[in-house]
Amino acid sequence: MPDRSLSDKLKSSAISIGKELPMDVYAKNGILLLKRGHYVLTPDMKHRLIQLGFAEQAEEPKPADKTDAEGYKNQLLFEEIAFLQQRVRSMLLHALGRPGLEGRVRSIAQTVMTLCERHPDGLIAAMLLLPFQDYAAAHALHTTALLALITRQMKVPADHREILLCAALTMNIAQVELQNELFRHQGALAPEQYAAIHEHPLLSSAILREAGIENDLWHALIQTHHENWHGKGYPFGLNRKQILPPAHLLHLADITCAKLAPRSYRPPQLPATALGQLFQRKDVDFDAAFTTMLIRELGIYPPGSFVRLANDEIAVVLARRQKPSEPQVAALRKADGPAYAEVLLRETSHAAYKIISPCPAHMSGVRISFLAGLWKY
Template structure:
């Protein structure tokens, strides 16, 4: 038998097994179609090993199974590599040769990571905030949301690449100020306010000076703080006068800024951040873009910490049948004790419906992204 290890997240209590499951010696533990009915069965499987027959098919199926058995590349590691690469590029942008090609290369690596593992990419926005300096991390988070929403709208690949590049570079004109403000709760000085107001033009100017010749890219950077009602900057443009992709980047920027932890203020919970944008900013955003945004992220974005109706605490690990019924894996039991493993719960069922969204302090649990998403989320 050609063995392939499976993760706890592949198994659901109350759902039939999709494969024959073996232990590490090749002994059959449970047959395909067997239904797991309680947590102790999962604990037993963990103790004895979780493997399926990767060579049980022939022809193309066999080759596909062999390919699955190969080491899974880590999307999270790729995202963090882009973080380090982007910081070096943006800090040194005035002195970079071939900056456009280098920035596009970083954008394409991020696109590959997010396209291969969109759940991990979205979760990294909430669960990977310790990586890198805030200004760069925020740009990467914004780019992840923007490229996934752009993909859901079936935009051409070349356009998605430029959207990603524009999001990654939108704030290069105030990079140092952003990092300074991250460590200060003091009111903005007149000079700092001026830098913020002028950063779209300065970012576009710096990119053009560094050799970026793509006019759409430069335009989306220039207009990413314009508002639907004309209250934005730098030019106070209205509605249809604002490029559609600048609107997309703007909305992703607002969401990621609200959910990011700052040294001087706490982040908003993801569902509260979405509500804040849709209510407080409703006159400033394009309803069509907002609808696409909600469809892609859902009411409970991946990575959100939640309490279920049965009292368990867990993490949203992916999109579900609707925006209000995402995939959730429980990590803490109803009485507050850690569970042996992460157990997938069906949030369509009343027992496992989401009751509350929690802060890190309220959830009070330790876990790694790899525990929930496997090798594709390894650091």
């Protein structure tokens, strides 16, 4: 990278709401605030960038040819979502230490909705494939993304949808460190862990109030996202008629994402297995309409999951199609052979490439960084 000069204060005219940043933006101390190509989605976000940001001054770039321009446009979607994970982590860890929590949470929710509309298959794939360092932040983002997908076809007021996503981002804000601890925990819970889990819906709501968030629906969803239809949830033990439908939907998304994520001591459940259990109501009784929407949005074989084909190839699912059993896939290797130099697109509606079964990620034989390039802007 050329030497940076941060003497140029960022100008308002350099940023347009709803458009990509044309340059990297740095804080005065040289820390990168936002990478070129990220979207500035709200006036508050633009104001903060102008207030804190400095534009990079570098050598005049040479004119880009068509290939260079396309290469920039096809930057990895996973990079965007990895950066979003860091935003979620910062939001959770500094909830009360920085002003404007509600604006930060809403901005992340709006970013997730934008990604959901523009790159739904890539968003699902990132949920299943993208590595994470902080489980609490990753789980919050995964649950939010799943709800954005499920609700995009539902007839709900736009603000209610956004509040539901905000609740998903902040439902565990009182137990961030505990969640990361439990990610590595095996065996029975200690009494203090059990108590903290049961208290966190109310404590999370209290933290939001302390931060100045007063939206009643937001607090109701936070407080009741662990209630269940049988009255055995917590912290109130509500029955089915007392639970708001969006709180029930949040509970479904929360459990689904927990099933699909690994633990430090076990791999994740196969997506097809986890979704099948939810659909068959083997664990918790969920509204059949909600589980149907969940399966319809993710598909039997979600993007980012792995399958074995009739010709004994191992493939990764790229995109959903109208027929759930016939998604778009890319073959990675023969089950008993090395990885191919390049992926091979297969038509799963043909008998030779029919999907026989789901399979675990380790059978792909390739690095996640290689797979990430399959979903682009």
